[in-house]
Amino acid sequence: xxxxxxxxxxxxxxxxxxxxxxxxxxxxxxxxxxxxxxxxxxxxxxxxxxxxxxxxxxxxxxxxxxxxxxxxxxxxxxxxxxxxxxxxxxxxxxxxxxxxxxxxxxxxxxxxxxxxxxxxxxxxxxxxxxxxxxxxxxxxxxxxxxxxxxxxxxxxxxxxxxxxxxxxxxxxxxxxxxxxxxxxxxxxxxxxxxxxxxxxxxxxxxxxxxxxxxxxxxxxxxxxxxxxxxxxxxxxxxxxxxxxxxxxxxxxxxx
Numbered sequence: 001x002x003x004x005x006x007x008x009x010x011x012x013x014x015x016x017x018x019x020x021x022x023x024x025x026x027x028x029x030x031x032x033x034x035x036x037x038x039x040x041x042x043x044x045x046x047x048x049x050x051x052x053x054x055x056x057x058x059x060x061x062x063x064x065x066x067x068x069x070x071x072x073x074x075x076x077x078x079x080x081x082x083x084x085x086x087x088x089x090x091x092x093x094x095x096x097x098x099x100x101x102x103x104x105x106x107x108x109x110x111x112x113x114x115x116x117x118x119x120x121x122x123x124x125x126x127x128x129x130x131x132x133x134x135x136x137x138x139x140x141x142x143x144x145x146x147x148x149x150x151x152x153x154x155x156x157x158x159x160x161x162x163x164x165x166x167x168x169x170x171x172x173x174x175x176x177x178x179x180x181x182x183x184x185x186x187x188x189x190x191x192x193x194x195x196x197x198x199x200x201x202x203x204x205x206x207x208x209x210x211x212x213x214x215x216x217x218x219x220x221x222x223x224x225x226x227x228x229x230x231x232x233x234x235x236x237x238x239x240x241x242x243x244x245x246x247x248x249x250x251x252x253x254x255x
Contacts (some may be wrong), residue, residue, distance in 0.1 A: 013095050106148055132182075
């Protein structure tokens with residue numbers, strides 16, 4: 001058992017401050033345990049969001065010592081308890097109260113993404129066939145628990161506040177899961193380039209670093225999507241052929 005100081009942000013959209021709470025930390029506790037202990041014993045009106053305490057619901061996202069984390073997966077044994085441990089809400093989203101932020105923007109963004117559109121089944125027996133390797137490729141992205149830590153750490157959203165122009169790494173992962181599905185036929189590449197702002201991502205890999213599900217967001221999702229967009233939109237041979245076809249079509253109509 002050890003005595004520790006937890007410096008927790010208290011306030012709402014109108015302002016606030018960090019407050020220090022001295023509390024006892026026992027072996028095996030995670031940050032969520034400590035915050036709930038403080039809520040029960042010292043700050044009954046402390047607002048926080050949590051549910052499963054198993055790292056699977058994504059509810060208890062916050063910033064612990066400046067790093068976006070799930071509080072239920074942040075062990076106190078990994079923290080320097082000789083110093084105050086800061087716990088604050090995610091910075092990328094509007095603050096509601098204390099450690100609770102408004103993440104509804106994420107759900108509005110998801111509605112803008114074209115949904116899964118499967119190809120027609122085999123005409124002979126009415127079934128779909130696909131290689132297991134193609135299925136496995138997109139399964140990694142299905143592990144996302146929508147904790148939005150990757151959104152919080154992304155500098156495009158966190159620092160530059162380009163929420164109207166960039167959908168963020170979580171939804172680039174969502175699009176990758178759709179685009180790489182062997183049955184999907186929808187084309188989202190032009191949307192990625194224009195509406196979803198994939199060009200804003202400069203692949204710093206900070207989103208991959210904070211993902212609690214260890215999804216390789218940058219290398220396996222974002223970079224392949226960038227490559228597809230470049231191939232379609234900027235490939236000089238494709239552009240030449242497209243221009244040639246337009247001219248040929250115009251000549252044909254004129255004749």
